[in-house]
Amino acid sequence: MSATPKQPTVRSSENETFSICLAEILRAEVNDIPSTSSGLGLEHIGYWLAAQNLALIPVHEPAGFQWAGWWIGRLDGGDGYVVMAGTPSGVAWVPEGVTCGSGAVIEGWVIAPPALSLRARGANQGAVEAIYRFADTGAPGEALKRARLISGVGMEGDRYALGKGHFQSEGRWGQALTLVEAEAIEMLASEHGVVMAPVDARRNVVTRGIDLNALMGERFRIGSVLCQGSRLAEPCAWLQKTTPKGMLRGLVHRGGLRADILEDGEIATGDVILPHASSSKRDRA
The missing domain is CATH 3.90.70 (Cathepsin B; Chain A)
Structure with missing residues (x-):
């Protein structure tokens, strides 16, 4: 980062x-x-x-x-x-x-541009494959079937919602929720020989079938909950310390998405993920 x-x-x-x-x-x-x-x-x-x-x-x-x-x-x-x-x-x-x-x-x-090439994969609809929360920095991930998202705060019980995130900063955009594509984890193994469980990416939501990079700066829904894609969740040196060698290089520009939560609500595995119909770049002035 x-x-x-x-x-x-x-x-x-x-x-x-x-x-x-x-x-x-x-x-x-x-x-x-x-x-x-x-x-x-x-x-x-x-x-x-x-x-x-x-x-x-x-x-x-x-x-x-x-x-x-x-x-x-x-x-x-x-x-x-x-x-x-x-x-x-x-x-x-x-x-x-x-x-x-x-x-x-x-x-x-x-x-x-930090990401010189963001290859468009064209998938504009996906689903939640897995949900994880982490009680503290370095704590093991807890797999959930359902999770409550709190507007402006984060996932209930997660380290960032509790103010314990490694990169926690008051008022910082894009720290409430993180997402990663299941396909990116699979690509890491098939193209780079780096085998890593999805939970080890330390993202809250693992998706299937949607291009998360395309949601950067856009509003989208996870089930009924409105969120805002704020910036790429690029892999970092801190994460490399806890994952197999080669993760950092393999997940550059495929590390997922950092998002803000705009509405309270509950998400569940299997929920559809869709761009919001009236989505536009948020006015952050």
């Missing part, structure tokens, strides 16, 4: 120009981008971008950085962020009212 970039300390007027520059690059509405009224808000922007299969990457040495595409920079002597581009890079666009400065670039951010 990628780390959240360190948040630089800047004035609120500069915070707003970061979102304006990001909207300009993505051809998005500024109001669609999470609020940056308190701090730069890169954590929230980062999760919003993840739902678009994008990541916000800090530039290590911005003064000498070159990038043929668009990127966001802040110049010494300026009072806001600007859009940079080119090799060598220069200021390509300045938000209205911003003095961009004439010194060296002192901060830079690139927007890029």
